[in-house]
Amino acid sequence: MEQKNAKYVLDADLITLRSVVSVVDEGSFSDAAKRVGRSQSAVSLQIAKLEERMHIRLFERTSRSVTLTPAGEVFTAYARRILALADEAYAAVSSPVIKNPLRIGFAEYLVPHHLYKLLTRFKRLHPNASVELTLGVGNSLVRDLREGLLDIVVAGPEGEKGVLLMEEALVWVGPHDEHIELGEGRLELILMQPPCSYRKVAFEALAGYERPWNLSLSANSIQGTQSAVAAGLGVSVIPKSAVSKDLKILTHGLPALPRTSIQAFSNAADSHPLIEPFIAFLKEELAEVGVG
Template structure:
């Protein structure tokens, strides 16, 4: 059995992260036609289709999804081996701003793993609302949440980390009297998701009230655990023990949300660029 070509795997990962062959092409410093040819070779090597191409871009087949998991590991190991042999280290201080909707239960573990793997890389992490991350660039790398319908194309330089569905959730112990107003647990009005929730509910006949406003997702989790109301959260931000809530009220369906790493700033250092792509591999 012939080994995988790392260049081909890198191209597949780039497509998975950007969502299209055209967006992946500049990431791997190739033309779109060359990217297409690389995927053809990789599919021929595997004997399986890895991508489904459509008008909105390219998506992974089940085989492609499995291969991307292995590809990221192989590419990370290759980079680690190169740095070890050449004595090149990721070293320095770097400021990371991240929305607290992004995998709150596992992000600290991931950052801890990075610190152990790269002990000379000092990440200074700030948790902020996505709007602040988008508008204030007093950091080196930003991880933000947006709605896929936002006016931002794949070609804007962002690295897409993936989409997640939104769901209405509450504690299984939450007791709701349908004769009362539905109590909501939300973040402050500056939160784009909170504004979407209110705007969507106002288009229905549901009778609701804001029962608790938390300053962050951790506080929202505590309010949910206390049974103070119902929240709308993305999949990775739903805390353990919560249940999907409907109670026959016909709560409106909500759109998916998308997480991405912001594009580089002018004059970005080589260290920041390398860490950005490292984070993309770890977070996607």
């Protein structure tokens, strides 16, 4: 291809880029077509024309699968960045000025390593929004919600039905750099203070456990729990998303634990315009976190 025409090769519209990304995310042209609201043939033609203009293949197609070529992987990464910038540009000029801040209560033990990244991405989509963040224990936050002090709470199951955002595993954890003998001696526990629901889960799991155990320390925060476990004071029960680098998951010699859920709670009477957008945003973002 002549150099003078090279700058025009990538004059692809956003619709085509969304089609490419949708094929990657959905794993097939038919599902991608449903996602973008076009026919399968239209999506196939879009991408075929793009491949022709660039003189590269983005996808390897078989009767059973669609996979990215090496060039396709590189192109898709750029396509995602372009689409994200386009969405931000639209949000910057179309997002209304919202006078009242969105008051969010977030249980600190949920996805702690991702929380501020999540809020950063939400702010990019809603640049005119103001957020007030409160971290705490789930049921205390729900109480504040019912008293009108918060607009939305993101927490584990708190005895009320919320909007399910994701499910994840509860795990036993110990210090990363130390070997814990789980077959003999007394098991030392590090748990969050009541009324943390994971404290109750740990006690219930240990009800039929033959090995003696002792509640060594009750911490008032997830950071305190993590630090105490990392220092070797004992083991704990926390969500998988809260496992930091200085902790390790213990998989043998301890009773099984149930899965837990992350839910969004809000007041039906609360009319803050960002409640529904924030819940929809969290559903999508937490699905990508994929903590299992």
